[in-house]
Amino acid sequence: MIQISALGADAGARSGFHLSKRAADDYLLAIHPTAVVVQPSLVFGPGGTSATLLCALATLPVVPLPGRGEQRIQPLHVDDLAAAIVAVVRRAPPARARRVALVGPDAIELRTLLHILRTRMGLSPPWFVPVPKGLVRWAVRLGAAMRPGWLSTDLLDMLDRGNTADPAATRRLLGYAPRPAAEFVEGERDRIVASSVWVVPLMRTAIAIVWLTAAAVSFGLYPLEASVQMVERTGLRGGMALAAVYAGAAVDAAFGIATLLQRNDRWLWIAQAVVIVGYSIILTIALPETWLHPFGPVVKNLPILAAILLCLRMARR
Numbered sequence: 129m130i131q132i133s134a135l136g137a138d139a140g141a142r143s144g145f146h147l148s149k150r151a152a153d154d155y156l157l158a159i160h161p162t163a164v165v166v167q168p169s170l171v172f173g174p175g176g177t178s179a180t181l182l183c184a185l186a187t188l189p190v191v192p193l194p195g196r197g198e199q200r201i202q203p204l205h206v207d208d209l210a211a212a213i214v215a216v217v218r219r220a221p222p223a224r225a226r227r228v229a230l231v232g233p234d235a236i237e238l239r240t241l242l243h244i245l246r247t248r249m250g251l252s253p254p255w256f257v258p259v260p261k262g263l264v265r266w267a268v269r270l271g272a273a274m275r276p277g278w279l280s281t282d283l284l285d286m287l288d289r290g291n292t293a294d295p296a297a298t299r300r301l302l303g304y305a306p307r308p309a310a311e312f313v314e315g316e317r318d319r320i321v322a323s324s325v326w327v328v329p330l331m332r333t334a335i336a337i338v339w340l341t342a343a344a345v346s347f348g349l350y351p352l353e354a355s356v357q358m359v360e361r362t363g364l365r366g367g368m369a370l371a372a373v374y375a376g377a378a379v380d381a382a383f384g385i386a387t388l389l390q391r392n393d394r395w396l397w398i399a400q401a402v403v404i405v406g407y408s409i410i411l412t413i414a415l416p417e418t419w420l421h422p423f424g425p426v427v428k429n430l431p432i433l434a435a436i437l438l439c440l441r442m443a444r445r
């Protein structure tokens with residue numbers, strides 16, 4: 129039996145993650161005479177939580193670092209982890225040394241790893257900004273509340289402790305040196321996938337602000353009489369025009385709130401695109417001069433519509 133544990137699940141364990149792993153490891157080794165516990169360091173692979181987070185950080189225009197980013201890690205590619213486990217299965221059951229640390233070839237600082245990933249994805253050298261660890265911990269708690277299961281303060285605790293070991297055992301199992309961090313990612317595809325982690329939420333927030341601002345303006349920040357006069361040019365009069373102003377403001381507010389709260393609703397993006405196209409057609413017919421306005425109130429619908437279509441494309445089915 130092989131237990132896939134984690135590097136750091138030992139006598140110095142402090143985080144809940146490491147303590148639970150250590151309890152399982154100790155119990156298994158006590159009841160199973162030929163069990164082996166493999167303890168991989170940070171595992172890096174396409175779609176993995178750690179890989180996604182690190183690559184997303186590396187693609188940011190400004191790369192924040194917890195403290196000075198001097199935490200030492202020794203990432204291991206998931207393919208090398210799998211190959212090492214196969215090697216453990218194939219060899220004779222060990223009489224001793226039933227805990228095996230599986231790590232990458234080099235122990236490197238977090239800032240160095242982010243620099244390597246960014247360079248491999250074809251981006252310019254990073255602009256690092258040290259962030260006080262207390263502030264980072266607060267931000268992680270906020271992120272964990274917004275997206276449970278993706279972030280936790282345990283990650284920070286494990287990072288601060290360090291995640292390194294002698295790579296000799298890994299080399300012996302594999303029969304070759306595990307791949308270095310420079311071979312973890314490749315070019316444009318990885319850059320696009322990593323960037324989407326923060327670009328899509330950024331677009332979502334910007335779109336929500338547009339809708340909420342339009343609602344606030346229509347509800348009275350802009351002179352209501354002027355709004356009614358504009359609507360009257362579409363053919364509605366009096367109370368109907370006023371009702372249309374308030375109805376449009378309510379729709380805008382609903383879209384803004386839903387955009388902030390929803391996560392994977394394809395129909396929300398489709399509805400927004402339909403409404404924007406409808407607004408644009410009405411303005412083109414009733415107020416064609418808005419296309420020539422210096423501030424481009426209608427022309428700006430085009431990039432907003434493009435952002436909505438991109439969010440629709442990225443939404444999960």
